[in-house]
Amino acid sequence: MEKFWFILLSLVLSYASSEASQCSIKGLPLVRNISELPQDNYGRAGLSHITVAGSVSHGMKEVEVWLQTFSPGSRTPIHRHSGEEVFVVLKGSGTLYLASSSHEKYPGKPQEYFIFSNSTFVIPVNDVHQVWNSNENEDLQMLAIISRPPIKVYVTSLPPSFCTSIFAVTMLFRTLLLYSYLWIETFAPPTLLNMLSRFIYNDWSMPHTAAKLKFPYFWDEQCLQEHVKDEL
Amino acid sequence: MEKFWFILLSLVLSYASSEASQCSIKGLPLVRNISELPQDNYGRAGLSHITVAGSVSHGMKEVEVWLQTFSPGSRTPIHRHSGEEVFVVLKGSGTLYLASSSHEKYPGKPQEYFIFSNSTFVIPVNDVHQVWNSNENEDLQMLAIISRPPIKVYVTSLPPSFCTSIFAVTMLFRTLLLYSYLWIETFAPPTLLNMLSRFIYNDWSMPHTAAKLKFPYFWDEQCLQEHVKDEL
Numbered sequence: 001m002e003k004f005w006f007i008l009l010s011l012v013l014s015y016a017s018s019e020a021s022q023c024s025i026k027g028l029p030l031v032r033n034i035s036e037l038p039q040d041n042y043g044r045a046g047l048s049h050i051t052v053a054g055s056v057s058h059g060m061k062e063v064e065v066w067l068q069t070f071s072p073g074s075r076t077p078i079h080r081h082s083g084e085e086v087f088v089v090l091k092g093s094g095t096l097y098l099a100s101s102s103h104e105k106y107p108g109k110p111q112e113y114f115i116f117s118n119s120t121f122v123i124p125v126n127d128v129h130q131v132w133n134s135n136e137n138e139d140l141q142m143l144a145i146i147s148r149p150p151i152k153v154y155v156t157s158l159p160p161s162f163c164t165s166i167f168a169v170t171m172l173f174r175t176l177l178l179y180s181y182l183w184i185e186t187f188a189p190p191t192l193l194n195m196l197s198r199f200i201y202n203d204w205s206m207p208h209t210a211a212k213l214k215f216p217y218f219w220d221e222q223c224l225q226e227h228v229k230d231e232l
Numbered sequence: 233m234e235k236f237w238f239i240l241l242s243l244v245l246s247y248a249s250s251e252a253s254q255c256s257i258k259g260l261p262l263v264r265n266i267s268e269l270p271q272d273n274y275g276r277a278g279l280s281h282i283t284v285a286g287s288v289s290h291g292m293k294e295v296e297v298w299l300q301t302f303s304p305g306s307r308t309p310i311h312r313h314s315g316e317e318v319f320v321v322l323k324g325s326g327t328l329y330l331a332s333s334s335h336e337k338y339p340g341k342p343q344e345y346f347i348f349s350n351s352t353f354v355i356p357v358n359d360v361h362q363v364w365n366s367n368e369n370e371d372l373q374m375l376a377i378i379s380r381p382p383i384k385v386y387v388t389s390l391p392p393s394f395c396t397s398i399f400a401v402t403m404l405f406r407t408l409l410l411y412s413y414l415w416i417e418t419f420a421p422p423t424l425l426n427m428l429s430r431f432i433y434n435d436w437s438m439p440h441t442a443a444k445l446k447f448p449y450f451w452d453e454q455c456l457q458e459h460v461k462d463e464l
Binding site: 033035052058063083 | 261262263264265266267269284285290292293294295297315316318320328330345346347348350351352353354375377378379380
């Protein structure tokens with residue numbers, strides 16, 4: 001519960017403040033040189049991540065674009081999310097592991113796909129996946145495009161028992177829910193709606209229900225904390 | 233009105249059929265070589281367009297990714313849309329014309345921005361814009377990422393008078409509207425919701441209200457027609 005209020009406070013403050021250096025586009029030109037954008041590994045060895053257009057830093061509400069480079073052997077976590085994701089491989093090659101088993105208890109043995117320069121693939125919504133740079137000799141560079149649909153993400157992140165009780169209430173409460181739905185979609189910070197749905201797995205046999213919700217995500221964490229610090 | 237029914241029929245048929253060659257990913261591998269994807273100029277001189285991940289052909293619901301190459305001197309139409317758009321320039325250089333005047337009567341004289349290889353820019357929602365390859369010696373190649381938010385697009389596409397009358401109805405009708413809203417968002421084909429919002433201008437002094445709704449869009453037209461043909 002404490003975490004919830006901290007997150008809410010962070011989001012409110014991030015809305016109130018937009019002066020933080022690399023966490024805001026304020027003062028930056030409309031056309032930006034990607035090689036001059038902030039890049040970091042955000043605590044993940046072998047990663048270079050650049051948020052080309054993002055929610056926290058650029059105010060995007062419906063889509064994010066990342067440029068990610070993985071050194072040989074490095075990889076994403078095993079994870080899933082409720083938004084669409086498109087990859088465009090710019091350089092190098094690697095392996096995509098994909099478990100299309102969101103209705104099973106756990107991901108299970110994933111399918112393996114060879115990915116290569118100038119290839120593209122779409123991760124089906126909520127399918128557990130991982131991308132590895134399995135090429136020992138070359139970096140793997142990709143553009144990742146993530147959609148951030150509103151409310152649906154938030155609803156599917158609620159525990160099933162909560163969802164069940166919501167759907168069991170009377171007509172009166174259903175009407176109230178509809179109004180809340182519209183209110184949330186219209187007025188709530190998009191970050192609140194969009195970031196609640198990334199789950200990380202330790203391995204492919206970890207039950208979906210045990211996967212860990214990662215919020216804020218690695219590259220959003222820094223900016224959210226920076227906003228809070230500026231305000232305190 | 234006839235056009236509406238044709239559009240609706242096209243969409244229903246496009247949902248019913250998914251066997252058309254380049255208009256479906258059925259049978260294609262998950263990881264696709266971009267250079268083997270269908271490319272066309274769709275009647276626009278100097279353009280090469282590839283839908284890397286699209287709504288009509290790949291079933292995307294929230295985001296589309298295009299790879300577009302413009303030969304020297306060629307350009308996009310002057311247009312606006314209600315989804316977010318991110319560009320990543322892969323090769324060449326050119327000029328972005330952008331009129332941030334969606335609340336005025338017409339776009340007016342646009343701002344000019346130099347765009348270049350490895351640059352990125354975001355088109356603010358509903359701002360009228362055009363991209364030119366103004367470099368005489370080189371092709372301009374870009375990835376364009378378009379978000380496709382649901383219902384909002386559809387609502388803002390309605391004539392103002394219709395919107396006014398909708399908002400003037402009683403509580404009862406407002407409740408009905410809320411239900412329709414949710415119904416449309418949940419069950420209507422995303423293509424219907426997402427494609428209604430691209431308006432094209434003849435020049436920068438054309439009133440916003442006179443801009444022409446372009447639906448289906450150039451690269452979707454072919455697939456929608458193909459679906460209809462297959463069914464008849």
